[in-house]
């Protein structure tokens with residue numbers, strides 16, 4: 001491979017960075033020198049706004065104002081305030097999203113609540129390749145409601161939904177596949193579910209903040225998503241749950257904690273759900289994490305999701321081009337077509353784990369997913385086109401030199 005070809009690609013990458021509507025948004029983040037961070041689909045980078053806000057919250061709102069901050073600083077309203085802010089990124093009008101619990105817990109609430117809106121129907125449909133927690137919680141929801149889970153790829157979901165007809169209660173799918181990065185058609189699967197009178201539940205973990213999701217326009221019924229991936233809320237940031245306004249008053253979610261009560265401080269002996277999205281709350285939220293997520297979302301200020309999505313596609317496409325130009329001989333697990341691609345590129349290699357470790361040692365941080373996936377996430381706000389081309393070069397060098405075969409890259413830790 002001549003150096004000229006790569007020099008040309010790098011020059012084009014640099015030009016794309018300079019001309020991008022997101023040019024300069026990387027400065028909104030704290031990123032270590034010498035690191036190309038391609039794991040924002042696992043744990044987003046640290047926005048500069050978060051540290052100062054957390055320091056103020058800890059020292060002033062907690063340290064000084066103590067319990068008074070629930071009212072004075074409106075800690076009480078933070079979960080829906082932050083929910084509305086996320087709504088602007090995922091195409092949901094205000095009053096339909098609350099930040100609460102983990103994605104796993106919210107999946108359970110979402111699927112049970114949706115199934116209860118369709119009594120008498122006995123099937124929950126989901127993707128066999130779902131992130132495991134989605135499968136586990138679909139099974140848990142089905143068990144408690146006396147339903148059956150059927151596993152059908154999203155590619156075949158519209159036909160399966162039509163065949164199930166009045167038996168289908170809920171179709172529960174992920175917008176972007178966590179392993180392959182394939183983007184599924186939310187509107188198509190949702191409308192297939194609606195055609196048979198069923199509801200659609202979406203997991204937005206790998207799309208919120210990177211893909212221009214349109215929950216309201218797409219007709220989604222319920223949805224959940226992560227706060228710590230492309231939304232950059234920090235490790236263990238709370239998740240969010242969306243329930244379309246039209247379903248809220250009848251939504252019978254199973255975890256009836258006091259934060260979802262109509263009048264929590266009445267200390268009533270019987271549960272009465274709050275009206276609106278507030279009924280999806282459960283118990284006292286991790287307020288520091290809720291407020292860290294709120295501060296993190298400022299990184300999206302002034303950006304349109306159309307531009308964020310365009311940047312994401314441009315990054316993944318120049319990375320793919322660089323991989324092809326360099327002749328990196330790995331099979332791509334992520335579809336080539338823009339409309340089928342989320343914000344990551346996954347490549348298959350029999351020793352994918354070791355390849356990822358060797359890349360990390362070179363400062364290119366991605367992650368490994370079973371059984372053979374090198375997973376590289378392109379967070380549009382802080383990954384540049386130059387990063388994308390450089391990462392492809394580094395990957396090529398690792399494979400050419402067989403660096404991944406070094407024994408130190410075989411050691412597995414608890415988190416891969």
Ligand SMILES: Cc1ncc(COP(=O)(O)O)c(C=O)c1O
Nearest residue numbers: 102103104131133174178203205
């Ligand atoms: C698609 C998907 N759903 C759910 C989760 C995790 O959920 P939780 O926040 O409960 O750990 C992940 C985490 O990577 C995920 O990729």
